[in-house]
Amino acid sequence: MLSVPTLPKNTAKTDTASIVRKIFGGRRQIHLHTNDFSAEFSTRVKKSPEGTMTNTIELTVNESARLISDAGDRTLLDVLRDELRLKGPKYGCGKAQCGACTVLVDGLPARACVLRATRVIGRNITTLEGLADPSSGELSPVQQGFLEREGAQCGYCLNGMVMIATALLSANASPTRDDIRNALRHNLCRCGSHLEIIASVERAAELMRERQHG
Numbered sequence: 001m002l003s004v005p006t007l008p009k010n011t012a013k014t015d016t017a018s019i020v021r022k023i024f025g026g027r028r029q030i031h032l033h034t035n036d037f038s039a040e041f042s043t044r045v046k047k048s049p050e051g052t053m054t055n056t057i058e059l060t061v062n063e064s065a066r067l068i069s070d071a072g073d074r075t076l077l078d079v080l081r082d083e084l085r086l087k088g089p090k091y092g093c094g095k096a097q098c099g100a101c102t103v104l105v106d107g108l109p110a111r112a113c114v115l116r117a118t119r120v121i122g123r124n125i126t127t128l129e130g131l132a133d134p135s136s137g138e139l140s141p142v143q144q145g146f147l148e149r150e151g152a153q154c155g156y157c158l159n160g161m162v163m164i165a166t167a168l169l170s171a172n173a174s175p176t177r178d179d180i181r182n183a184l185r186h187n188l189c190r191c192g193s194h195l196e197i198i199a200s201v202e203r204a205a206e207l208m209r210e211r212q213h214g
């Protein structure tokens with residue numbers, strides 16, 4: 001049985017960085033089953049001009065406000081891929097088991113295939129498309145690390161690996177090999193590229209430190 005870290009109830013947004021640090025820095029088992037993402041989420045149902053209730057919600061995705069019509073019970077993955085045309089997050093198992101759909105919610109990894117879109121209203125959602133520098137287009141250290149160390153074969157798992165590694169390095173800039181293995185342990189790679197993936201995260205950590213120190 002995989003352990004499930006959850007945000008404590010009533011967690012303020014500003015507390016999420018320390019939670020990420022605890023999850024990754026404390027070497028606890030992680031499994032990112034966001035059905036149990038227990039922060040308080042509110043559903044904002046907008047009123048049409050005629051006063052009738054509509055099912056339109058507003059999400060903040062990659063620092064832009066995006067209106068989603070007919071959110072209903074749709075998953076965040078469905079909304080991101082099919083409505084916002086963000087194809088970074090992948091559909092793998094649909095059951096929170098493989099990690100291909102991983103996004104960041106307030107910096108914390110979340111499995112978008114099992115997370116209803118209405119539960120992330122008011123949160124900052126980051127997808128793979130939001131990692132590069134928006135003005136220069138420069139790849140993030142993690143993206144660059146995977147590129148340099150060829151951390152993928154078919155690439156299907158790549159989104160999840162990159163997003164988890166991004167959260168890991170934001171909490172721990174100098175992870176050990178065990179830290180990396182532990183962070184990625186619940187993300188599946190069917191091609192068996194694990195050694196290259198670990199080397200990619202190690203390179204990403206180097207790049208991040210280099211950029212931080214000029």
Ligand code: FES
Nearest residue numbers: 092093094099113
């Ligand atoms: S598609 Fe979401 S965890 Fe597999």
Ligand code: FES
Nearest residue numbers: 153157189190191
């Ligand atoms: S590179 Fe193919 S699933 Fe990981």
